[in-house]
Amino acid sequence: MQTCSKCNISSPDNAQNCVHCDADLREYSATAVALERFRANPRVKAVRVTVADDACPVCYGAMKTYPKDEALRLPLEGCSHEHGCRCFYEPVLEETAIMGKVEQA
Numbered sequence: 001m002q003t004c005s006k007c008n009i010s011s012p013d014n015a016q017n018c019v020h021c022d023a024d025l026r027e028y029s030a031t032a033v034a035l036e037r038f039r040a041n042p043r044v045k046a047v048r049v050t051v052a053d054d055a056c057p058v059c060y061g062a063m064k065t066y067p068k069d070e071a072l073r074l075p076l077e078g079c080s081h082e083h084g085c086r087c088f089y090e091p092v093l094e095e096t097a098i099m100g101k102v103e104q105a
């Protein structure tokens, strides 16, 4: 499943374009937009792929931290879950916890 960042409508994993507004999901899916934002943010040092609790083996295999430029594209190719790939990206920030405040990526 992919969510369009423009209209918030879900499209199947294999859709190239949003079923609702025809946006290019390689560029405008929620995960693609998130990854783009993390890449543009110098405080984000790496990107972690996070999976749902009941994710399929393919997704579990992809669950790790990647250099920003090498993060796997979501949805994962070969995902076998009936609802499709629900993986998402999490930013890995530089050590800011020492400062005693939580910062948004």
Ligand SMILES: [Zn+2]
Pocket: 004, 005, 006, 007, 008, 009, 018, 019, 020, 021, 022, 023
């Ligand atoms: Zn859309």
Ligand SMILES: [Zn+2]
Pocket: 055, 056, 057, 058, 059, 060, 076, 078, 079, 080, 081, 084, 085, 086
């Ligand atoms: Zn999967």
